[in-house]
Amino acid sequence: MVQINVIGVMHGSQLALEFLPEGGLVINVGSIVGIITLPFVPAYCASKAAVIAYTRFKIHNLNSNKKNDLSVGLLSDLPITNPTII
Numbered sequence: 238m239v240q241i242n243v244i245g246v247m248h249g250s251q252l253a254l255e256f257l258p259e260g261g262l263v264i265n266v267g268s269i270v271g272i273i274t275l276p277f278v279p280a281y282c283a284s285k286a287a288v289i290a291y292t293r294f295k296i297h298n299l300n301s302n303k304k305n306d307l308s309v310g311l312l313s314d315l316p317i318t319n320p321t322i323i
Contacts, residue, residue, distance in 0.1 A: 242284035247291055250309065254295075259306040265292045267313040289313075 246265050253263045270278065271285030288311075295309040 238280050239284050239287075242281070243287045243291070246288050250291070250295060254299075254307055254309075257307055261306075262308045262310060263295075264310045264312050267292065267311045269314055271313075 250263050250265060253261070257263070265288055267289045268281075268285040270282045271287075271289045274282040274286075292309055292311045299307060299309060
């Protein structure tokens with residue numbers, strides 16, 4: 238799980254940033270459980286927290302090194318409050 242959710246995002250983001258044209262956008266997929274953890278999926282929560290932290294780092298890094306016109310963003314879900322799912 239960590240290999241895909243963290244290492245895969247890191248390698249994919251870096252590779253995309255190297256090959257995207259100016260104005261390109263990398264969107265990493267996070268999850269609300271990276272912020273609000275669930276006790277029965279700790280590895281998943283930790284991996285999504287790492288994706289959020291890595292994305293924040295890349296945003297800061299790109300903003301401070303205005304060498305190109307690339308962006309990084311994060312797409313994340315919201316909690317579901319449906320009693321049939323919980």
